[in-house]
Amino acid sequence: MKDPKRLSKIISYIILAPILAFFVAPILWLLVTPFSLRPSLFISISKPTLNNFIRVFQNKTAINAFKNSVIISVGVVLLVTICALFAAYVLSRHYFKGRDILLYILVLFSSIVTGVAAMVPIFMLNLRLGLIDKELGVILTIAGGMLPTSIFILKDFFDSIPRSFEEAALVDGSSPLQIMFKIFLPLSSKGIIVIAMLVFAQSWSNFLIPFILLRTHTKYPVSIAIYTFFTEVGVPDIGMISAYALLYTAPVIVMYFLVERKFGFSFYGGIKG
Amino acid sequence: MPWVEFVNVVKRFSDVTAVNNVSFSIEKHDFFTLLGPSGCGKTTTLRLIAGLEIPDDGKIFIADQDVTYKLPKERNVAMVFQNYALYPHMTVRENISYPLVVRKIPKGEIEKRVRFVAESLQISQLLDRYPQQISGGQQQRVALARAMIQTPTVFLLDEPLSNLDAKLRLEARSFLKHLYTELGTAVVYVTHDQAEAMALSTKIAVMDNGCIKQIGSPKEIYNEPANIFVASFIGNPPMNIIPCKISDRHFLVGEQRLQLPIPLTELEEDAYLGIRPENIQIVTAQGDLRAQIFVIEPLGVETIITFNVDSFQLKCLAFEDDIPYKPGDMIWIRFRRDKIHIFDKDGNRIQGSETCDSH
Amino acid sequence: MQKKYLIGKKAVVLLLIPALILISIFLIFPAIWVLKLGMTNETLTGIKAREPDFVGFENFLRIFSDRFFYNALRISLLFVFGSAIVGQAGLGMILALLTYRKSRRLRTTVQSIVILAWIIPEVVVAYLWIAFLDKDFGTLNVTLSWFGFEKVNWFYNHPILTIVLFNTWRGTAYSMLLFSAALETIPPSYLETADIIGTSAWRKFKDIVLPNIKSYIFTDLILITLWTFNVFTPYLLTGGGPAFKTELLPIYIYRNAFRYFKIGYGSAISTVVLLINLLLAIFYITLSRRKRT
Ligand SMILES: Nc1ncnc2c1ncn2[C@@H]1O[C@H](COP(=O)(O)OP(=O)(O)O)[C@@H](O)[C@H]1O
Ligand SMILES: [Mg+2]
Numbered sequence: 059m060k061d062p063k064r065l066s067k068i069i070s071y072i073i074l075a076p077i078l079a080f081f082v083a084p085i086l087w088l089l090v091t092p093f094s095l096r097p098s099l100f101i102s103i104s105k106p107t108l109n110n111f112i113r114v115f116q117n118k119t120a121i122n123a124f125k126n127s128v129i130i131s132v133g134v135v136l137l138v139t140i141c142a143l144f145a146a147y148v149l150s151r152h153y154f155k156g157r158d159i160l161l162y163i164l165v166l167f168s169s170i171v172t173g174v175a176a177m178v179p180i181f182m183l184n185l186r187l188g189l190i191d192k193e194l195g196v197i198l199t200i201a202g203g204m205l206p207t208s209i210f211i212l213k214d215f216f217d218s219i220p221r222s223f224e225e226a227a228l229v230d231g232s233s234p235l236q237i238m239f240k241i242f243l244p245l246s247s248k249g250i251i252v253i254a255m256l257v258f259a260q261s262w263s264n265f266l267i268p269f270i271l272l273r274t275h276t277k278y279p280v281s282i283a284i285y286t287f288f289t290e291v292g293v294p295d296i297g298m299i300s301a302y303a304l305l306y307t308a309p310v311i312v313m314y315f316l317v318e319r320k321f322g323f324s325f326y327g328g329i330k331g
Numbered sequence: 332m333p334w335v336e337f338v339n340v341v342k343r344f345s346d347v348t349a350v351n352n353v354s355f356s357i358e359k360h361d362f363f364t365l366l367g368p369s370g371c372g373k374t375t376t377l378r379l380i381a382g383l384e385i386p387d388d389g390k391i392f393i394a395d396q397d398v399t400y401k402l403p404k405e406r407n408v409a410m411v412f413q414n415y416a417l418y419p420h421m422t423v424r425e426n427i428s429y430p431l432v433v434r435k436i437p438k439g440e441i442e443k444r445v446r447f448v449a450e451s452l453q454i455s456q457l458l459d460r461y462p463q464q465i466s467g468g469q470q471q472r473v474a475l476a477r478a479m480i481q482t483p484t485v486f487l488l489d490e491p492l493s494n495l496d497a498k499l500r501l502e503a504r505s506f507l508k509h510l511y512t513e514l515g516t517a518v519v520y521v522t523h524d525q526a527e528a529m530a531l532s533t534k535i536a537v538m539d540n541g542c543i544k545q546i547g548s549p550k551e552i553y554n555e556p557a558n559i560f561v562a563s564f565i566g567n568p569p570m571n572i573i574p575c576k577i578s579d580r581h582f583l584v585g586e587q588r589l590q591l592p593i594p595l596t597e598l599e600e601d602a603y604l605g606i607r608p609e610n611i612q613i614v615t616a617q618g619d620l621r622a623q624i625f626v627i628e629p630l631g632v633e634t635i636i637t638f639n640v641d642s643f644q645l646k647c648l649a650f651e652d653d654i655p656y657k658p659g660d661m662i663w664i665r666f667r668r669d670k671i672h673i674f675d676k677d678g679n680r681i682q683g684s685e686t687c688d689s690h
Numbered sequence: 691m692q693k694k695y696l697i698g699k700k701a702v703v704l705l706l707i708p709a710l711i712l713i714s715i716f717l718i719f720p721a722i723w724v725l726k727l728g729m730t731n732e733t734l735t736g737i738k739a740r741e742p743d744f745v746g747f748e749n750f751l752r753i754f755s756d757r758f759f760y761n762a763l764r765i766s767l768l769f770v771f772g773s774a775i776v777g778q779a780g781l782g783m784i785l786a787l788l789t790y791r792k793s794r795r796l797r798t799t800v801q802s803i804v805i806l807a808w809i810i811p812e813v814v815v816a817y818l819w820i821a822f823l824d825k826d827f828g829t830l831n832v833t834l835s836w837f838g839f840e841k842v843n844w845f846y847n848h849p850i851l852t853i854v855l856f857n858t859w860r861g862t863a864y865s866m867l868l869f870s871a872a873l874e875t876i877p878p879s880y881l882e883t884a885d886i887i888g889t890s891a892w893r894k895f896k897d898i899v900l901p902n903i904k905s906y907i908f909t910d911l912i913l914i915t916l917w918t919f920n921v922f923t924p925y926l927l928t929g930g931g932p933a934f935k936t937e938l939l940p941i942y943i944y945r946n947a948f949r950y951f952k953i954g955y956g957s958a959i960s961t962v963v964l965l966i967n968l969l970l971a972i973f974y975i976t977l978s979r980r981k982r983t
């Protein structure tokens with residue numbers, strides 16, 4: 059009785075192998091090349107070296123871009139997490155007239171107004187507000203775009219926390235502030251951390267918004283810096299760029315896998331769109 | 332003055348009237364149970380007492396004070412939620428002491444009281460664990476401890492046993508009954524399990540569809556159910572209710588005429604006859620009704636026998652070891668004369684065994 | 691009216707306002723303002739940058755006779771069909787089925803790799819693919835040459851296939867994860883019953899699996915269509931070339947607004963894209979609402 063099962067297993071491995079190779083190849087290149095003494099466009103394993111990373115750290119533009127990326131991402135994370143926390147709390151715990159319509163409008167606009175589709179008015183808006191070539195413009199724009207989804211994810215998370223916790227605290231004699239800080243925030247800290255991490259990863263990776271809003275080289279975040287590196291005239295420095303790209307990618311991967319390990323897939327979908 | 336009093340309380344949720352003009356009063360020594368099927372408004376009633384809901388109409392008094400519009404924390408009540416609502420981010424000790432911490436009781440005093448309730452609930456060894464790390468039965472005790480530590484005017488318990496498995500539930504029930512004697516104040520208890528209500532309460536309010544159908548001691552509720560709803564809700568198996576006609580001072584059950592005259596003449600034509608399973612006997616001589624045995628279910632101490640009378644099915648409880656019948660047998664059954672209930676066609680009890688008996 | 695005690699009316703407003711302001715200004719306002727911008731001949735430089743004229747529907751009418759617009763629309767449709775509907779959904783389904791009821795380790799490994807392709811920042815992904823597809827030294831061509839194939843200039847000879855392949859690689863994770871989750875919702879007993887009866891694999895898929903995950907497939911198709919329609923990453927790979935052969939609608943918008951500084955015309959095309967998004971979104975929301983009730 060074991061045979062047919064084994065056969066189907068072998069068949070599925072045979073189909074899986076090339077697909078996986080297709081997915082792995084470009085990623086493998088990213089993992090190997092930065093450590094390669096003579097980096098090339100092919101996945102080649104030569105003598106390992108950290109030389110490429112050292113050159114990244116010696117590159118002023120690269121380091122400066124890292125700093126800019128941190129500023130933008132941290133700004134977006136703080137703004138989105140705090141605003142989403144407040145809004146999601148109210149939307150989850152309080153019924154008011156028009157709440158459902160508000161939610162509907164938020165879902166609708168957040169899915170149709172992508173940075174790509176609205177890049178022209180977004181640019182013009184920042185121009186009129188005097189936010190072109192300012193980090194603040196990038197932060198506010200990215201934050202506005204990510205807020206609705208963050209609010210939904212947090213609201214869903216809050217909805218899954220039984221009200222009876224807060225009600226028990228209320229009967230036990232707590233004030234609203236005590237309920238907020240002693241009961242609600244500790245209970246929802248997981249969800250808040252998840253949102254913060256996902257927002258960080260997303261704003262860290264964002265290319266288009268800084269690409270259209272920033273002009274000065276010294277203000278570029280890593281995403282734009284890498285783009286200018288590899289589109290530069292002349293022969294691109296493969297080793298340096300790939301090392302830089304790996305350093306830039308690492309925090310995103312770490313955050314996604316932390317979220318995934320702790321909370322599973324359900325949190326992904328919406329925000330990574 | 333009663334300890335807790337509801338006066339014509341109404342609570343609506345958009346189109347649902349969860350509590351419909353409910354009035355009752357509870358004395359300080361009462362173990363008062365709200366009993367009824369799921370969705371009948373028990374929890375809402377309890378939440379109204381706690382102040383988690385504000386009534387649309389009516390008044391609520393606790394300890395002589397009008398608390399209708401008071402905040403929960405101004406009412407000095409303690410509540411055990413159906414899911415216990417133990418804070419997962421706090422240890423058992425922190426959970427229990429939480430009500431005192433927010434009321435700014437001195438640390439030493441809190442410590443003393445935690446130790447005391449933990450001991451009386453036998454959970455001292457669990458104090459440093461987290462709620463997720465202890466069993467359902469232990470969680471229930473922790474929830475009770477968190478309520479007991481407060482010296483409230485009234486304890487509110489919402490189906491505290493329903494999350495436990497059957498065996499643990501019986502144990503916890505006995506424990507709860509024992510505990511009640513130590514609480515020294517009124518308990519309002521919500522359950523859909525009639526056995527729990529009977530076992531624990533001094534007073535039961537049977538609810539249906541937002542209304543109270545009857546209030547009384549367990550004995551009264553059992554022996555003198557005010558209507559068919561109460562009669563068929565209490566007891567296991569529940570009371571047999573047989574639709575019948577009355578003519579010439581006799582019941583007509585289907586084709587058969589019950590060999591039992593009733594003394595009342597002003598009765599309407601249609602009525603219901605109620606008889607509890609334990610008050611039906613199988614007799615060898617001619618009895619009240621002819622019946623055919625449908626199934627026999629021995630349960631150890633007692634045996635449930637189901638039989639068909641005409642198009643009705645009745646259940647009877649027998650306590651003999653050997654039942655000398657098998658399904659399909661035709662038998663005679665007899666009703667205990669002093670245990671017959673008569674309900675009018677709207678389901679209200681119009682006559683019980685008291686008057687039947689005198690015949 | 692109920693639950694007065696938790697937060698008051700004032701607090702509700704105070705807590706909602708920061709989020710609502712940000713969303714209104716940076717998300718909702720641009721989407722509405724674009725209509726007005728599309729009715730002007732605003733440019734980024736020159737006189738019209740100062741005082742743009744109102745030109746009514748002129749821009750929108752121009753779209754209909756703009757062969758570059760049709761080119762971009764056609765490429766966008768091909769891109770969506772090829773990379774989202776065939777590529778991502780198809781490959782996602784294959785991967786989900788191949789890892790369904792298999793060992794946890796296998797599934798975690800497969801999923802992790804596919805997810806990696808999904809979460810790596812887009813600039814990096816673009817760079818990886820430029821290296822991967824390089825004519826002379828890229829991993830793909832070198833590998834193919836081992837098997838005796840000619841080296842292919844992917845970007846030049848197969849531009850659309852290139853971005854379709856790229857975007858399939860990039861986005862399969864979502865469909866795979868959604869389908870895997872969908873498969874998990876089928877009670878094992880359904881398939882076990884079929885096993886006992888002796889149903890063939892294909893019939894099991896057609897009669898048991900497919901009907902049970904139909905709604906997930908619809909959801910997936912609409913969402914990935916919407917997302918793929920709004921992807922800008924191919925620009926980083928190809929810049930829209932060669933000779934506009936990979937110029938998706940978003941790239942065409944970008945070219946008009948930021949290369950030729952034609953804000954008015956760019957806005958008009960943006961409006962068209964937003965309207966297509968709107969249709970897809972309404973479709974999606976209606977569907978997910980119906981599923982819930
Ligand atoms: N917050 C609420 N909003 C709307 N309807 C409610 C709410 N709470 C209870 N109800 C409705 O009120 C009725 C009584 O509910 P409840 O008191 O919880 O019943 P029980 O505890 O007896 O099962 C039910 O029909 C329920 O759906
Ligand atoms: Mg209830």
